[in-house]
Amino acid sequence: MSYEPPTPPVNLPTEIVDALNEATSEHLRDAASYAEALAEHKEREARLEEEAEDADVEERPDDLPEDVPAKATITIKEINDNRYYYWQWREGDSVTSKYKGPVNPDE
Numbered sequence: 001m002s003y004e005p006p007t008p009p010v011n012l013p014t015e016i017v018d019a020l021n022e023a024t025s026e027h028l029r030d031a032a033s034y035a036e037a038l039a040e041h042k043e044r045e046a047r048l049e050e051e052a053e054d055a056d057v058e059e060r061p062d063d064l065p066e067d068v069p070a071k072a073t074i075t076i077k078e079i080n081d082n083r084y085y086y087w088q089w090r091e092g093d094s095v096t097s098k099y100k101g102p103v104n105p106d107e
Helices: 014-022 025-058
Strands: 073-079 082-091 094-102
Antiparallel strands (some): 082 094
16 A cells, blocks of 8 residues: 555546545545436436337338438327427437328318
8 A cells, every 4th residue: 555645536526636635534445435326317317218219210200201310209280270290309409300291182
């Protein structure tokens, strides 16, 4: 065991390094345990999200256009007393729509 303090990883933010340097050995052990559990949790969440995205692609409806994501849903909009189907999905903070066709194809 060296008598010199360890060198922190280069990519660790300075504020985290400073907080760790000020912590007691007990708090450091608690932080290490928490950090390990949190890393496992985040890796699991990322893996589940990736699996869900893969499942969405596999369940793509036959009538879904190529430029519409699999997570899109169909909504009905009424314009001038006429009703139309639209594909609709969220992109970040906005909702995107794409025309599908009239609710009554005879229109």
